[in-house]
Amino acid sequence: MNVLKKHTLKFISIIVLVVVVGAIGWYQSAQADGSSTPGNIDDPIVTKSYVDQAVAKLVKAELDKKTGGKESGSATLEVVTLPWGSKLIVEDGAEIIVRSGKAVAYSSDKNGLSDLTDGLDIAPGKPLANNHLILAPRGGRGVEADPKQAKGLIVLVRGGYKVE
Template identity: 70%
Template sequence: MQKKRWATSVAIILILTLVIGGPGWYQSAFADVSSNPGSVDDPLVTKGYVDSTVSKLVQEELEKLGPSSSGSTKLETVTVPLGTKLIVEDGGEIIIRTGKAIAYSSDANGLSDMTDGLDIKPGKAIGNNHLILNPRGERGVEADPKQTKGLIVLVRGAYKLK
């Protein structure tokens, strides 16, 4: 009799649990294996997935902006003929690869030699393979008039030959 009473009590408790708790306990206890990873139904994703998705979105936004009007972010090889000046815009960078170059400036201020940490005044020689920065104004380089050939330089940023 006691076994029957105990079995009935357990059955009633189970029925009440199902009726009161509803099917929610079942759904939360067992994951839905039919959902796609990364979807609304299964939001847990790997770091690789997030990195890949963010990278694609950033690339799409950069493509919408189009090419930069302030110049290239890549180093560009430029040949500067003898008697011609290479003028870089504010923040432009120059590296002399071949030839002997001298600094050019439309005023008394010069260029910044980032390699040696020096200021190069207009008309002074610039060392080859040194990173040269134009801080501001119309400044650049020209081939030393004592040589017979022009220059080959690497330029980062907007520039013009004058």
């Protein structure tokens, strides 16, 4: 009989051990499955406006990294009136549309502007057609009034520029 008691005691000990280990495992999984109350420190509730502001800050930070924190040119077309004898010098990638007057291309080197409407390259000193979209692929280029006329120009500009 002594052997029977020994096996029974062993069997009961194993069952108790399995039950205790199972209970501990169940308790830990219940704590880790996210059953915490929404809105507490472990599971905060945020509003859409908070998320929008946080995302906007991150996007601005990434854009500042890419552009070095500098503002690029204006995204809208700006009307510029050029008096006769002055030049409109634009920055890299600026766009120009001549609205009034006769204009010629200006460049400090032998390269000129791109007429995107007709798909042509315009050498310095050559006339620009009115109402055509002109691209300055590099800075230091622009337009000036045709020396054969006595009036200035009205142009639309998108991007950085200066009037000389």
